[in-house]
Amino acid sequence: MTANLLTPTTIRAAGVTKVYGPGAAGSGATATVHALRGVDLGIAQGRFMAIMGPSGSGKSTLMHCLAGLDRPTSGTITIEDTEITALSERQRTDLRRDRIGFVFQQYHLLPELNGSENILLPLEIAGRRPDRDWLDTVVGALQIGDQLDRKPSELSGGQQQRIGIARALAARPAVVFADEPTGNLDAASGRDVLEFLRYSTREFGQTVVMVTHDPTAAAYADRVVLLLDGRVGGSLDAPTPETVLNALQKLRG
DSSP states (O other): OOOOTTSOEEEEEEEEEEEESTTSTTOOOSSOEEEEEEEEEEEETTOEEEEEOSTTSSHHHHHHHHTTSSOOSEEEEEETTEEGGGSOHHHHHHHHHHHEEEEOTTOOOOTTSOHHHHHHHHHHHHTOOOOHHHHHHHHHHHTOGGGTTSOGGGSOHHHHHHHHHHHHHTTOOSEEEEESTTTTSOHHHHHHHHHHHHHHHHHHOOEEEEEOSOHHHHTTSSEEEEEETTEEEEEEESOOHHHHHHHHHHHHO
């Protein structure tokens, strides 16, 4: 599966495998597990992609490899013009800091910092000066201006996740990876988060990759990629909850 040739590709994976077990680097496992089996994937700039599949299908492993959190056993992954599989550990750390944003299910906000401080923390660690006009745009779009002085304990789950999204977007990353971003939210807050992620692709040209188990959440994406046993088992464009659910049922056989 490839991106539209007229649209720049933010991420491209070619022949990506991930093997855990005897002989695999850093593994103490006694049995060989093929988590990814030759995944080919293209994600166009400014698109929202959801990755789905049954438990054990390899979706979390794929996201970790795409985001530079884990190194595939073989194959290549390119983010914009950088082949990240050829980078050293230090270079991958720098790439994650400068060009990748993360949105987590558990928010991962520091409790002693207020909203503004949490948003700016990655930039401060990187020694980068924030783009105030961009931050004002993000804060306004997320409607969190009145929450910047509050600490996480003073915010609802939905508000904390909005702060987390602002943190992910603060450095204007090439891609944002969202790992079950609505898993701890009620239906209304989850809908708000998904609508904003979709909005960020339309209005900001942001590329978003989301792992989810929820067909309703996946339906907010432009495309859904289905994994089974470490392979791409199919994809859906312009998904709906019903078409996603049907595709998952067929995938499971």
